[in-house]
Amino acid sequence: xxxxxxxxxxxxxxxxxxxxxxxxxxxxxxxxxxxxxxxxxxxxxxxxxxxxxxxxxxxxxxxxxxxxxxxxxxxxxxxxxxxxxxxxxxxxxxxxxxxxxxxxxxxxxxxxxxxxxxxxxxxxxxxxxxxxxxxxxxxxxxxxxxxxxxxxxxxxxxxxxxxxxxxxxxxxxxxxxxxxxxxxxxxxxxxxxxxxxxxxxxxxxxxxxxxxxxxxxxxxxxxxxxxxxxxxxxxxxxxxxxxxxxxxxxxxxxxxxxxxxxxxxxxxxxxxxxxxxxxxxxxxxxxxxxxxxxxxxxxxxxxxxxxxxxxxxxxxxxxxxxxxxxxxxxxxxxxxxxxxxxxxxxxxxxxxxxxxxxxxxxxxxxxxxxxxxxxxxxxxxxxxxxxxxxxxxxxxxxxxxxxxxxxxxxxxxxxxxxxxxxxxxxxxxxxxxxxxxxxxxxxxxx
Ligand code: PYC
Numbered sequence: 001x002x003x004x005x006x007x008x009x010x011x012x013x014x015x016x017x018x019x020x021x022x023x024x025x026x027x028x029x030x031x032x033x034x035x036x037x038x039x040x041x042x043x044x045x046x047x048x049x050x051x052x053x054x055x056x057x058x059x060x061x062x063x064x065x066x067x068x069x070x071x072x073x074x075x076x077x078x079x080x081x082x083x084x085x086x087x088x089x090x091x092x093x094x095x096x097x098x099x100x101x102x103x104x105x106x107x108x109x110x111x112x113x114x115x116x117x118x119x120x121x122x123x124x125x126x127x128x129x130x131x132x133x134x135x136x137x138x139x140x141x142x143x144x145x146x147x148x149x150x151x152x153x154x155x156x157x158x159x160x161x162x163x164x165x166x167x168x169x170x171x172x173x174x175x176x177x178x179x180x181x182x183x184x185x186x187x188x189x190x191x192x193x194x195x196x197x198x199x200x201x202x203x204x205x206x207x208x209x210x211x212x213x214x215x216x217x218x219x220x221x222x223x224x225x226x227x228x229x230x231x232x233x234x235x236x237x238x239x240x241x242x243x244x245x246x247x248x249x250x251x252x253x254x255x256x257x258x259x260x261x262x263x264x265x266x267x268x269x270x271x272x273x274x275x276x277x278x279x280x281x282x283x284x285x286x287x288x289x290x291x292x293x294x295x296x297x298x299x300x301x302x303x304x305x306x307x308x309x310x311x312x313x314x315x316x317x318x319x320x321x322x323x324x325x326x327x328x329x330x331x332x333x334x335x336x337x338x339x340x341x342x343x344x345x346x347x348x349x350x351x352x353x354x355x356x357x358x359x360x361x362x363x364x365x366x367x368x369x370x371x372x373x374x375x376x377x378x379x380x381x382x383x384x385x386x387x388x389x390x391x392x393x394x395x396x397x398x399x400x401x402x403x404x405x406x407x408x409x410x411x412x413x414x415x416x417x418x419x420x421x422x423x424x425x426x427x428x429x430x431x432x433x434x435x436x437x438x439x440x441x442x443x444x445x446x
Contacts, residue, residue, distance in 0.1 A: 053219060054226035059233055062259035063091040065413060066251050067266055068238050068274055070094030071103035072214075072399060073391050074266035075221035076406020077413075078230045084407070085414035088229035091260075093253060095237035095270075099218035102268040105336075105368030106399040107291050107325040109304055109315065111148045111209035113175045115164050115441035118424040119377065120171040122404060125421060127208055129403035139220030141212050142318060147303035148209025149183065151353075153198040157308060160440050161204035168206070175206045186303055189354050198309060198352050209304060211315050211323075214399060221406070241277040241388070248278065248387030262413060264389045266405075269334060269369030271392035278385045283430050284371040284393050287328035288335055290342040292365035296320030308444045310349040322360065324350060327444045328370050328396065338365035370396050377436035380409065380425040381418060389413060390427065396442055 043050060065081060067074040070092050081087040094100070110130050112123035134141050152158040161177050168175035180192040183203050192200050222232055233255065240252035241263055250259045265274045272282045301316040311327045324346055329339075343365060351358055372395045373379060379393035391409050394401065408419040418426075424436050 053223040054232050057231045057233065059091065059236065059253065059255050059258055060231070061257075063231070064089040064260065065091075065262040065264065066258060066260045067092045067264045068251070069101070069266035069268070069270075070096075070098035070222075070232060070234065071101050071266065071268065072099070072217055072221060072402030073103075073394075073405050073409075074264070075218060075225055075232075076402050077264055077266060077391065077409045078232075078406075079221050079225040079228070080406045080410035081414060082225060082228035082230055084410055087410075087414055090225075090229075091231045091233055091258065092225070093233050093236045093238055093251070095235070097234045098222055098232060099215055102368045102370070102394065102398050103218050103402070104215055105291070105366055106214060107313065107315065107323050108211045108214040108317075108399065109148070109209070109313065110143065110145075110212055110400045111206055111304075112173050112400075113148065113150070113164055113168050113204060113206040113209065113441065115160075115167060115438055116377075116436055117167060117171055118436055119438050119441065120168055120173055122421050122425075123397075123400060124171065124173050125407075126401050126404035129407065130212060130400075133217065133220065133403060137220035137224045139216060139223060141216040141220055143210060143212040144318065145208050145210040146315075147186065148206040148306070149186065149303050150204040150206075150306045150308065151183075151200050152177075152202045152204070153200060153307065153309040155201070158201050161202060164204055164441060173206075174208055175204055177202050178205045187301065187305065189300060189356055190305070191353060191355055196352065198307075205303075211304060211317065213318075217399075217402065221402075238274065238277070241274070243278050243385055243388075246386055248385060260387075262387045262389065264391060264409060264413065266391045266409075268371055268392070268394055268398055271371050271390070275383070275388075275390060275392070278383070278388050280383045280385055280388065280390075280427075282371075282379060282390070282392060282427075283374055284379070285332050286334060287331070287370050287372055288333050288367040289325065289328045289370045289396055290338055290346075290365060290367040291323065291325040292338070292343065292346060292362050293317075293324070294322040294360045295363055297322075297360065305353065306444060307349070307353060310352055311444045312346060312349040312353070313444060314350060314354075321363070322357070325444075328372065329367075334369060336367045336369065338367055370394070374430070375435040376438040376442050378405075378425050379427050380405065380422040381412060381427065383427055397438075 242250040304315040306313040373393040
């Protein structure tokens with residue numbers, strides 16, 4: 001459809017005043033691109049292409065900071081370096097496309113109902129950042145705080161839920177244990193009867209939890225970082241990291257060498273391989289985690305449901321699909337393929353909880369790589385190699401921590417001071433024995 005001439009030229013005038021980038025992605029300056037509701041209308045009426053959300057560049061010969069990994073952690077780190085600390089000579093490198101790893105493969109669950117006070121404080125800050133993220137980035141990430149229920153099917157699970165609820169409350173996080181009648185009100189389709197194989201005795205209810213559109217989080221951070229001057233280099237695999245006199249001095253990539261005093265390892269799946277490049281060993285083993293999605297149906301499931309005993313979690317997207325996940329596969333691997341064994345197990349477990357889903361059709365399944373640490377907490381901060389920072393070991397809980405990880409890693413790199421929120425997750429805890437056991441609050445039992 002074409003707009004009549006007068007309207008079209010008025011729209012054109014507005015248009016020329018907005019975007020800093022031309023259709024090839026080159027920049028006229030670093031003015032942040034601010035979309036308005038009017039942009040949609042304007043683009044609908046005009047024949048112009050949408051401007052690129054981030055630019056393409058040739059890698060420069062040097063940067064102040066090089067972030068390896070273009071997922072939510074890497075992009076958020078770059079964004080907060082630029083936004084909070086004015087450090088803009090930053091490159092984010094990804095060997096594929098941004099969000100092609102865990103950030104685009106997770107099940108988009110956000111929550112802070114962890115077990116340890118340190119974990120709860122950390123993830124609570126992430127929930128707070130997620131709450132304002134759409135406004136901060138001017139990019140609709142569709143955070144839906146629909147509540148999060150972790151079901152208990154036996155006495156020991158119920159005890160853990162009570163424990164988590166109490167620690168959550170002490171940390172000011174909204175969580176409580178509720179019984180089957182209240183669960184039924186929140187999820188009428190759930191089979192809460194007593195004469196089933198896995199009766200539901202109660203649940204940890206966490207109202208601030210919910211889901212978000214994970215690709216929008218990646219793209220929003222990428223656009224925000226780019227607008228502040230960060231260079232995002234996709235298809236730029238790191239092949240080596242140079243260390244001179246115990247300090248990072250550069251990165252080798254398939255697109256050339258880059259001099260830099262700071263490298264931040266924000267990868268998942270490849271975190272051990274990148275750290276090996278500077279001789280730093282990570283206590284991490286990599287496992288695939290599978291997930292699946294159904295055809296869309298009318299909205300019927302509001303909260304996120306997790307069952308540790310049945311090794312399954314499910315949520316319904318705003319588009320109506322049901323998204324399912326499980327625990328990690330029981331063997332280490334770098335495979336990102338789905339398996340029939342997973343689908344069969346998943347279907348059986350889901351039907352224990354919601355028999356009425358029997359006729360739904362699965363559309364796709366996939367898997368992502370989870371870097372598990374011995375205590376189910378991440379590894380963040382400095383390493384024995386000066387200038388080599390890590391934000392890794394994210395197991396099955398990395399996506400929800402993206403904003404707070406970016407914020408705190410940026411603060412550490414910019415100021416040289418360890419933020420209190422991440423001090424408990426340092427690499428040296430494995431030498432000192434100060435582990436941060438979060439297994440009881442990981443998504444499902446592992
Ligand atoms: O920790 O909430 C979680 C989670 C969901 C899916 C994988 N991990």
